[in-house]
Amino acid sequence: MIERVETEELERRHRELAALNAIANAANRSLRLEEVLEVSVEKVLEIVGADAGCVLLIEGPSRRLSVWGVRGLSPELVERLATMPLDGEHWQREASFDVRDLWRISDSVKGIAREAGLGSCLLLPLRWESTALGILLLAGDGDRALGQWSMEFLMTVGEQLGLAVRNAQLYREVQRELAERVRAEEEIRQRHRELSALNAIAATVNRSLDLEEVLNDALDKVLEMMGLEVGAIRLLDEQGGTLDLKVHRGVDLSPQVVERISRARIAENPPLAEALATGEPWIMEDVSALPVVRLIGRRDLKSLAVIPLTSKGRVLGTMEVVSLDPREFTTAEIRLLTSIGHQIGVAIENARLYGYLERQLEQL
Template sequence: MQEVEIKYRDEFCQRCGEISCTLNFDEALQTILDNIDRCLDVQASAIHLVDPGSQTIAPVAVRNLSSDYLSRYQLRLEENPIEQEVLKGKVITIADARENPTYQKLAESEGIRSILCAPLKAKERIIGSLWLFTRTVRSFDPGELSYVTTLASQAGVVLSNAKLYQSLHALSEIGQALTSRLDLSEVLQMIVEKATQLMGGKGASILLIARQGETLEVGATWGLSEKFLKKGPIEIEKSLRECLDHLLVIPDVSKSQDVQYPEHLAQEGIRSILCTPLTVKERPIGTLRVYLAYPREFSAEDLELFQILADFGGIAIENARLFNHIKRDYEDLTQDVWQWYDWGKRAPSI
């Protein structure tokens, strides 16, 4: 282990500096694998990331593994006991994959023998796992395990930063697209679609305050069934009233007393709700809600991105409403002008 550190420490530190500045997510993934494989003398590797919205984990980058590995290895977290342990912060080793029932097929198809798996951590939150594979049976010593843990932590931070940049770039494009549209229904539909994608949700809705101010009316939805949408009137005082004032997270709706129609939420497969007010000139006009299929806690970055999207949405809604108002005024004025013109062409009757 000491020889490994001496031989590759300087180069790896230099590489760490390079990948820490890398904001391209895919490039960061591959650079991490290239450097870790070289530093630890392993023959193959993979990075698996968790999808909180679907509670699955899947490879997003591999080195020296077949394309089949990428396509077939997408598992629900409860189906993989080793991933569960790694996501608790543990480092797992398998001396010979041929003797492990879970990984016998992998050993045969990829020529894998020993496996080392470590958590990818970013800001005290585990976002995935780093997998290292050897083609011969190998025992990893405590020094190597410690080294891998350190490298995985560095990789987690790099990936988190790159992912945040990717999300911000996508959000910028969404903002430009939203503020350039003037059809209100198109604006509302785009907001719910992008909110679902950005937050990894099951669906989303925009609920606008009705004229009488006591209920919320559906402005647009994405990914929700007709049965769920026809559940009944949405009363402001019974349906997350606080959401009209500030961003609100319901990590598990089954444990919340503030949601209306809990049985319909359960039937729709909704376990978590993220909602925030839609405001125009600092006045709430409704809420943007994202529905998730699993209980989930959001990072500060996730919540900030969601709030920015809602702010873009409020601006876009106001622009579309102003345009529609001006358009109606113009059409009314045009009609009046033509009436006056038509009246002027005829002699007055006496």
């Protein structure tokens, strides 16, 4: 009799160790949290003979449970579990969850599961050291005995899954940190490119104090940097009601067309009016339907950026750059163009001042 009991105990231990090894292999197959939980739940259900189950992870910031690896549970039950609040008298709003909270959470989950008509229900805590991670929910049809496994075995299953969950969470955190670091490094590289571009523009516009030369050099450099072919610079007239075309690139215009577009009335040109009124870049994704585009005969023009040219808080004119393909100007490009607009505006102010002083000297 004793030998038979011992044999049965050894067989049970052997069965449980084999089961634990199979669950560990399944849980450690991946470091992706979703895959870890999908495979783990499926393997545990297969081994313990449960009909349905899932893993409920504690989401501390949202004070909710997230549901993973769902097998055999109704969508209604999953929804109720996912919306079960972890607050009230048992949990302080600012407090973190510890292992003791798992038992209170388990009681709430068990009540919801019973209301949903689940038969035999088993809840295993998932933890890592003293940190509460979540719960493994297993459900049977009542005829199949979830109780055939020892409590030691079931708790070890919970510990194995808890460790796998924690490893996957750490992996996700590391991946997130790496992604943030990559973004930060890209931001640094982008800023370096912007500074280099601004330095190139400054070197270009400061080569001369002749206004026409400044405008031509500035537009050429901006188009080169942006990889564009079409652009123009307009300056406000003394009355401030029109923008006079000073330089343009990328379009062959007849004298008649130049005459018609050389003075743009601000009130009749929404893109120019918007940029002048706000002092901010104005972007238009498709300009092919604008009257001026039809006038110059370039239906292939697509995206437009109008950049105010500013100095000492005043708008002196605009720079317009146009792409031949649909283009979404990025935040970084708009930021760069805004800074370039300020640099060109300062150069225009300096060239005008220089011209004024030259004229004054000539009159002496």
